[in-house]
Amino acid sequence: MTQASNAQQVARIGIVTVSDRASVGAYEDISGPAIKDTLSDYLTSPWEPVHRVIADEQALIEATLIELADQEDCRLIVTTGGTGPAKRDVKPEATEAVCDRMMPGFGELMRMESLKYVPTAILSRQTAGLRHQTLIINLPGKPKAIRQCLDAVFPAVPYCIDLMDGPYLECDEAVIKPFRPKK
Template sequence: MTAKIGILTISDRASAGIYEDKSGPAISALMAEVLTSSWQAVARVIADEQDLIEKTLIELADKEGCCLICTTGGTGPAKRDVTPEATEAVCTKMMPGFGELMRQESLKYVPTAILSRQTAGIRGGALIVNLPGKPASIRQCLMAVFPAIPYCIDLIEGPRLETDPAICKAFRPG
């Protein structure tokens, strides 16, 4: 079974074509590097609008059947940064440990990591993970939490994600 992975770039400027989306492709490249099981990207680039983010997360989870949705952008303190609020609005269970670990990892590189409001949550059979907007930060954060992602997907009855243990060893108890 091919796992579908949603990659959602949330950026007013990238969605308007003012600049090239580099964050979404960074997530996709990391997935290609880490995952050995079959997967397919379902990518979207949208503006920082809470109802649009909510609608797109619902579409990716419920209609597209993505088991994992990685968002990038909209996690800071600026007025238009509403990704965590949209994520919380569509999830039935929040997974705050993801945001805690990502901030802890980012603090090794920049003191402004405390300004990040990244979170994660479950919607049906999908794990939604909010990532920062910068490609280097995306890699640092995703590599920090990815060992727990395949087991989380197992627990919500999603497809089995296998990783290349030389790059990222997925943890499954037992």
């Protein structure tokens, strides 16, 4: 596909909240909507969220990521929650299990950014990887941290999607400036 035809595609973006309590309605999911709001601030090209709220169960997380990438054709999946050291925090393992290749720079940059705000950021196991032609990014669970981490890594996301022949993501450069090499 050419950049022109990719620019006309509606980008389907998976948003996955991993939370035992939110998945059963014990409390409202505020993290998924925070991702959606952040992406709405960034993106000027057409996109459609595909949102899931699921329990912190590794098999369920893996199945959801596979469904969003393979059946729902999401070329970007952004997850929230389940990245800490607690026994039930298994999202990084689930992400690694479904990915062909890992993208460790995303997690490194997100932790560096989060350390500016909280010393416990070093406990985070945020990561990112590629499943076929889908980029999966694991974010922390707090809305403020979601925005801080996405602000740090999102400038690389549109070009990553370009390299995988995905939809062309255009951004409001007054909000976030994506990096694309000069041609």
